[in-house]
Amino acid sequence: MSTIAETAPRAQTRRRMRVDGWRWAGRIFLVFMLLYTALPMIWMLITSIKSGFAATQFPPQWWPDEPTLASYQKLLDPQNSVGQDFLRFFWNSLFVSTVTTILSVIVAVPAAYAFSRFSFPGRNFLFFAVLLRNMFPAVIFLVPLFILMRAIGLINTHGSLILTYLTFGLPLAIWLLKGFYDNIPVQLEQAARIDGATRFQAFIMIVMPLSTPGIIATAIYSFIGAWNEYIYAYTFLSKNEQLTLPVGIQRFFSENTTDFPGLMAASFMMSVPVVVLFLVLQRYFVRALTEGAVKH
Amino acid sequence: MAHVVLQDLVKSYGGFKAVNHVSLTVNDGEFVALVGPSGCGKTTTLNLVAGLTPITSGDIIIGERVVNDLDPKDRDIAMVFQNYALYPQKSVYKNLAFPLQMRKLPRDEIDKKVKEAARVLDMTHLLERKPRELSGGQQQRVALGRALVRDPAVFLMDEPLSNLDAKLRVQMRSEIKRFHQDLKATIIYVTHDQLEAVTMADKMAVMNGGYLQQYDSPAQVFAHPVNMFVASFIGSPAMSLIPLQASTANGNTVLTGAEGWRLELSPRNAQKVAKATTRKVVLGARHSTIKLHKSAVPGSVPAKAYTVEPTGDVTFVQAFLSGAIVNVSVPPNIAVAPDEQIWLEFDQERMHLFDGETEMALKAN
Numbered sequence: 001m002s003t004i005a006e007t008a009p010r011a012q013t014r015r016r017m018r019v020d021g022w023r024w025a026g027r028i029f030l031v032f033m034l035l036y037t038a039l040p041m042i043w044m045l046i047t048s049i050k051s052g053f054a055a056t057q058f059p060p061q062w063w064p065d066e067p068t069l070a071s072y073q074k075l076l077d078p079q080n081s082v083g084q085d086f087l088r089f090f091w092n093s094l095f096v097s098t099v100t101t102i103l104s105v106i107v108a109v110p111a112a113y114a115f116s117r118f119s120f121p122g123r124n125f126l127f128f129a130v131l132l133r134n135m136f137p138a139v140i141f142l143v144p145l146f147i148l149m150r151a152i153g154l155i156n157t158h159g160s161l162i163l164t165y166l167t168f169g170l171p172l173a174i175w176l177l178k179g180f181y182d183n184i185p186v187q188l189e190q191a192a193r194i195d196g197a198t199r200f201q202a203f204i205m206i207v208m209p210l211s212t213p214g215i216i217a218t219a220i221y222s223f224i225g226a227w228n229e230y231i232y233a234y235t236f237l238s239k240n241e242q243l244t245l246p247v248g249i250q251r252f253f254s255e256n257t258t259d260f261p262g263l264m265a266a267s268f269m270m271s272v273p274v275v276v277l278f279l280v281l282q283r284y285f286v287r288a289l290t291e292g293a294v295k296h
Numbered sequence: 297m298a299h300v301v302l303q304d305l306v307k308s309y310g311g312f313k314a315v316n317h318v319s320l321t322v323n324d325g326e327f328v329a330l331v332g333p334s335g336c337g338k339t340t341t342l343n344l345v346a347g348l349t350p351i352t353s354g355d356i357i358i359g360e361r362v363v364n365d366l367d368p369k370d371r372d373i374a375m376v377f378q379n380y381a382l383y384p385q386k387s388v389y390k391n392l393a394f395p396l397q398m399r400k401l402p403r404d405e406i407d408k409k410v411k412e413a414a415r416v417l418d419m420t421h422l423l424e425r426k427p428r429e430l431s432g433g434q435q436q437r438v439a440l441g442r443a444l445v446r447d448p449a450v451f452l453m454d455e456p457l458s459n460l461d462a463k464l465r466v467q468m469r470s471e472i473k474r475f476h477q478d479l480k481a482t483i484i485y486v487t488h489d490q491l492e493a494v495t496m497a498d499k500m501a502v503m504n505g506g507y508l509q510q511y512d513s514p515a516q517v518f519a520h521p522v523n524m525f526v527a528s529f530i531g532s533p534a535m536s537l538i539p540l541q542a543s544t545a546n547g548n549t550v551l552t553g554a555e556g557w558r559l560e561l562s563p564r565n566a567q568k569v570a571k572a573t574t575r576k577v578v579l580g581a582r583h584s585t586i587k588l589h590k591s592a593v594p595g596s597v598p599a600k601a602y603t604v605e606p607t608g609d610v611t612f613v614q615a616f617l618s619g620a621i622v623n624v625s626v627p628p629n630i631a632v633a634p635d636e637q638i639w640l641e642f643d644q645e646r647m648h649l650f651d652g653e654t655e656m657a658l659k660a661n
Binding site for chain 1: 346348367368371373377381446
């Protein structure tokens with residue numbers, strides 16, 4: 001009797017200590033991850049407000065003696081040739097990403113709805129075929145797609161990029177949205193149809209509003225994918241006035257000197273739209289990723 | 297309001313017929329329950345009437361129109377779903393207004409009708425709430441309200457009470473019945489709960505395996521089930537069905553149990569048994585028509601008590617007889633012990649006899 005009473009609390013403390021040990025390991029890991037992801041960003045910001053000379057100093061200055069916004073002014077000044085380029089690249093990226101996003105929503109929404117609601121011959125096959133592309137690394141398709149684009153005369157057009165990004169982004173977009181539609185009870189549409197709506201009206205008035213989080217998540221996903229893509233943009237486009245930001249920023253590496261503050265300022269401004277988009281819409285994004293997973 | 301006619305209705309999925317040549321007429325203002333076990337085709341039948349599922353063959357007539365190829369919205373019907381199907385993003389008010397908006401009614405008329413419906417269903421104070429802020433019973437009432445604002449020709453209800461807890465279900469049952477009496481509405485009501493069908497409906501259509509088994513008033517279905525399926529499905533506890541062998545000697549017809557006991561039949565029951573295709577006959581008896589004796593009396597057969605379930609008002613005794621379990625109700629003051637030897641006496645006037653092969657009820661003439 002007494003032995004049980006003695007050993008029981010000790011076992012309990014030991015277990016609690018083990019849990020605490022794991023928790024601390026987790027915290028340390030998270031702090032490490034935070035430094036790992038945040039430090040480059042911070043370094044990018046700090047470098048972008050240094051002068052060209054200060055940026056290459058060794059040992060480095062953690063905080064510049066004379067912080068300056070000169071790089072930003074140069075990049076955003078349409079009078080200046082660097083500024084002209086940067087703004088054009090920015091605009092090109094925005095155009096390609098926005099069109100990709102709009103098109104992928106326009107295609108993914110009805111496709112996901114069809115996969116979720118209708119049964120048609122080859123439905124399962126098609127649904128998994130959609131994923132086939134994602135089984136290979138993107139680079140594998142670089143040369144075949146280049147040849148294809150050249151054959152249909154899309155090389156050196158933004159169209160080639162939009163088409164390519166769509167084929168990469170759509171599969172996951174369709175999967176994501178299908179999970180959403182699967183969770184919307186079909187009786188809602190049936191009720192709407194009995195209440196006087198056509199099938200299309202039921203979709204637009206009842207189902208679409210309910211799937212807004214999914215559509216937003218899909219849009220973010222497509223946008224970020226297109227915004228950050230480098231290798232295809234680098235391969236398909238060669239004319240200066242068409243380049244997108246990831247490729248354009250590379251031009252800050254010149255043969256003689258690299259304008260590190262300019263490069264960092266451009267990189268920072270490139271990450272702003274994505275971060276803002278994600279911060280504003282993140283709750284939808286998280287909801288969308290978990291929504292399909294759990295049955296209600 | 298309007299009558300509904302189903303003529304030789306068939307719905308097949310590939311080779312499987314979910315609804316198999318069903319014909320029935322629902323008169324104007326009648327409350328008809330489609331009842332049967334899950335998978336019997338009752339919900340499919342309702343969806344065919346609603347137009348949510350295309351029919352394979354046959355005709356559906358609502359009022360004077362054949363509606364086979366009409367969209368749900370053009371059939372002048374309203375439907376209440378098992379999960380209520382309230383639009384989650386809309387307030388109660390907008391849920392009720394939606395069918396009227398879709399019919400392009402002027403705004404002040406919509407407002408008047410929505411408020412009237414809310415008043416009838418006693419939920420004026422809930423109009424600004426979202427469906428998720430309502431209790432199950434309130435959601436149920438909103439679903440009912442959304443059906444009745446439109447004043448449709450036919451109400452279709454698909455197990456509207458099965459998501460409610462037992463107490464609320466009984467309460468809503470009487471509310472729906474009252475609703476039917478006040479509106480003189482034509483209602484087709486799907487349920488797997490035979491008690492709901494018996495208590496609410498003017499007529500019940502018992503379905504099984506896609507076939508319409510019997511279509512009649514609950515009293516008729518209860519008193520004269522056409523086959524063993526209907527007999528066992530309607531009534532609670534279920535009718536006991538005992539497989540027996542029939543034989544005739546010296547002009548007397550006798551049923552023999554597996555244990556060897558013999559039960560002599562009345563002349564009328566003997567007439568029925570004579571119609572059977574083979575010697576296999578199934579005796580059906582409801583718990584209240586069987587008398588339990590502690591000692592052998594003439595006309596009784598020996599059985600062994602298996603379980604005893606007191607419910608307060610009556611005590612149900614289950615006994616083994618000829619390989620079947622027989623349910624008998626006795627007054628609570630009669631004490632029966634499990635495994636006790638008992639004798640059962642069947643009421644010859646109220647017993648049912650079925651053909652052991654075809655499972656159809658045997659008739660005297």
